[in-house]
Amino acid sequence: MSETKTEALVGAGVLVAAAGFLWYAAGVTDAGGSGGASYPLQASFRSVEGISVGTDVRLAGVKIGSVRALELNAQSFRAEATFAISEGIELPEDSSAAISSEGLLGGNFIEIVPGGSPFNLEEGGEILDTQGAVSLIGLLTKFVAGSDE
DSSP: OHHHHHHHHHHHHHHHHHHHHHHHHHHHHTTTOOSSOEEEEEEEESOOTTOOTTOEEEETTEEEEEEEEEEEETTTTEEEEEEEEETTOOOBTTOEEEEEESSSSSOEEEEEEOOOOSSBOOTTOEEOEEEOOOOHHHHHHHHHHTOOO
């Protein structure tokens, strides 16, 4: 009888610990959606290698949003990214977006570089100045092959 009670208590403890880990993971990854209000912006990239739905959008290294959708534009053959930016963050209309890496072993994210325009992007606006992902394998191949391009 005491073994059954012990097993039940250990099982309950494991379930509580698992629920705690899930709650923490959902908060860290923003799996439950944006914690506050946000507005959508769009950008078109030549390549979104390393980016997926849920990837961070950062300004000066601080997370200000996340990628909500990625799709291919069949006419331009470019990747269209839609991301949500936290309310209260107003970006100048001449801002740029680039896919950056946290390092050789780190993940990629979208980095926003604010412009100097006195006019801000509206909800649903598009960032026109973009730079796609740089392929590390492509760079290494060019280096090893000694290509000048």
